[in-house]
Each structure stands twice: as structure tokens, then as C-alpha cells.
Amino acid sequence: MSTRAALYEATVRSREPLSDHLVRLVLGGLDGFASSGVPDEWVGLVVPGQFQSRYYTVRSHRPGELTLDVVVHDVGLVTEWAMRDCIGDTVVVTEPKASFDPPQGATWLLLVGDLTAMPAMARIAETRPDLATYVMAEVPDDLAGYLPEHAQVTWLAPPSAGQSALAEVVETIDWPDGEGYFWMAGESAQMRSIRKHLMREVKLPSSHYDVMGYWRATAGRQPRAVDPGPIWRAGKAAGKSDEQIWADYDAAREATNG
Numbered sequence: 001m002s003t004r005a006a007l008y009e010a011t012v013r014s015r016e017p018l019s020d021h022l023v024r025l026v027l028g029g030l031d032g033f034a035s036s037g038v039p040d041e042w043v044g045l046v047v048p049g050q051f052q053s054r055y056y057t058v059r060s061h062r063p064g065e066l067t068l069d070v071v072v073h074d075v076g077l078v079t080e081w082a083m084r085d086c087i088g089d090t091v092v093v094t095e096p097k098a099s100f101d102p103p104q105g106a107t108w109l110l111l112v113g114d115l116t117a118m119p120a121m122a123r124i125a126e127t128r129p130d131l132a133t134y135v136m137a138e139v140p141d142d143l144a145g146y147l148p149e150h151a152q153v154t155w156l157a158p159p160s161a162g163q164s165a166l167a168e169v170v171e172t173i174d175w176p177d178g179e180g181y182f183w184m185a186g187e188s189a190q191m192r193s194i195r196k197h198l199m200r201e202v203k204l205p206s207s208h209y210d211v212m213g214y215w216r217a218t219a220g221r222q223p224r225a226v227d228p229g230p231i232w233r234a235g236k237a238a239g240k241s242d243e244q245i246w247a248d249y250d251a252a253r254e255a256t257n258g
């Protein structure tokens with residue numbers, strides 16, 4: 001099985017700061033790019049002068065055009081590029097992959113995440129207005145209006161001294177009745193304990209949740225990103241659950257970063 005993803009060249013058409021730490025980029029000229037239609041789909045993004053990719057959620061799309069909402073933090077390949085005027089730059093994106101897969105009988109969604117998860121949480125909520133949607137967002141900026149109105153949002157205090165409290169928040173959730181789906185993304189170190197909690201204490205079947213490490217807190221520039229695409233395809237081909245695949249992805253990143 002090939003693990004090579006298709007690549008598409010694109011041009012940055014517009015750049016709009018949405019808040020202090022979130023910048024919206026619209027990429028155009030994407031010939032042949034097709035969305036998976038799954039609302040948490042992501043692409044790899046390679047910015048000018050770089051060979052490594054970083055992963056971004058497709059916030060929205062229309063033929064030949066993609067919108068990405070990029071978190072700008074202290075230091076990083078994409079962060080430093082996105083902080084500048086990048087309109088007109090040529091970038092490369094990979095074909096989209098996705099994970100969101102609620103069970104047929106779900107009546108509610110519980111979405112939890114930090115700023116990097118906001119694009120996916122917004123698109124998931126927009127795509128499934130038929131489900132009661134609860135969002136818990138740990139963000140440093142005022143993003144009122146970013147999520148659709150039907151979502152019941154709890155804004156959590158931003159991480160203090162870089163320490164996210166998302167894992168503790170998940171442990172105190174008052175779970176909605178009936179069948180639903182839990183989706184979460186944020187800093188990787190938190191995710192392992194959250195998965196254990198969901199499995200052992202909440203006893204959610206693995207088909208009823210996705211918990212994804214979107215970024216890894218390390219000192220300085222990350223030496224090498226691990227592409228979730230091949231791990232995803234290989235896991236699916238081996239019949240693994242989403243849960244097992246994301247655990248494989250975390251393990252691969254730990255092995256790379258030492």
C-alpha cells in the first residue's frame with residue numbers, strides 16, 4: 001500500500017487576523033483538491049523555504065479554495081511565516097485525512113479542546129446542527145461568535161504558566177444522558193491520561209470518542225513532525241480503531257522527539 005499523499009500547490013489569497021493568536025488564511029488555485037466531507041479533516045501544509053509539513057484543519061472549502069485558521073504562538077515554522085504578510089506566497093498542501101465518526105445513534109456531541117482545536121470544533125458543530133452540541137474551549141482570546149449559536153459553549157480559563165487544565169476538566173464532566181460522541185484535541189501529553197479515564201472510569205466504547213494530540217510541548221523548534229496520514233492509512237488498513245491509531249501517532253511522535 002502506498003503511504004504517499006497527493007500534493008497540491010496553492011497560493012495564499014488572503015490573510016486576516018481573527019484574534020491575537022489566530023490568523024485566517026485563504027488558499028486558492030488548488031486544482032483537483034477534493035474535500036473528504038468529514039468536518040475535522042486536516043491537511044499537511046508546507047510553507048515557502050521549508051520541507052517539513054505541519055497539520056491544519058480545513059476550516060471551510062469551496063472548489064479550488066481552502067480556509068485554514070492558524071494559531072500563532074512563540075516560535076515555529078508555520079507560526080513565524082503566518083505572522084508575516086504571506087499573501088501571494090506559494091504553499092503545498094497534502095490530500096485531506098479525517099477522523100470524526102460519531103455512532104449512528106448519537107444524540108449529542110461533546111467537543112473539548114484548546115485553540116488549535118477551535119477550527120475543527122466549529123466545523124463539526126456547523127456540520128451537525130441535528131445533535132445537541134456542548135463545547136469546552138480553553139483559549140486565550142475572546143472568540144465569541146466563532147462557534148455556531150446552537151453550540152452550548154463553556155469558555156475555560158487559558159492555560160496558566162503553559163499548563164493546560166483540560167485533563168482535569170474532562171475528569172469532572174457531568175456526562176449527558178443517552179448515546180453521544182466525545183471529540184477532543186489539544187496538547188499531546190494530556191491525551192494519554194484522558195483516554196485512560198474515558199476507557200476505565202467513564203467506560204465509553206472506543207467507537208464513541210476520538211482524543212487527538214494536535215501538538216507537542218517541547219522546548220524550541222520541533223525537530224521533525226510526524227505525518228499522521230500514513231499512520232492513519234496503515235491503521236485503517238490493519239482494522240484498528242481511531243483510538244488505537246491516535247495512540248500509535250502519539251507513540252511515533254514520542255519516538256521521534258526523544
Ligand SMILES: Cc1cc2nc3c(=O)[nH]c(=O)nc-3n(C[C@H](O)[C@H](O)[C@H](O)COP(=O)(O)OP(=O)(O)OC[C@H]3O[C@@H](n4cnc5c(N)ncnc54)[C@H](O)[C@@H]3O)c2cc1C
Nearest residue numbers: 055056057070071073076077078079116215216217218220
Ligand atoms: C490533525 C491535526 C489538525 C490540526 N489543526 C490545526 C489547526 O486547524 N490550527 C492550528 O493552529 N493548529 C492545528 N494543529 C496543530 C499544529 O499542527 C501544531 O501546533 C504545529 O506544531 C504548529 O506548527 P509550527 O510550525 O507553528 O510550530 P512547530 O515548528 O511545530 O513547533 C515549534 C515550537 O512551538 C511549540 N508549539 C507547537 N504548536 C503550539 C501551539 N499550538 N501552542 C503553543 N506552542 C506550540 C512546540 O512545542 C515547539 O516547541 C493540528 C494538528 C493536527 C495533528
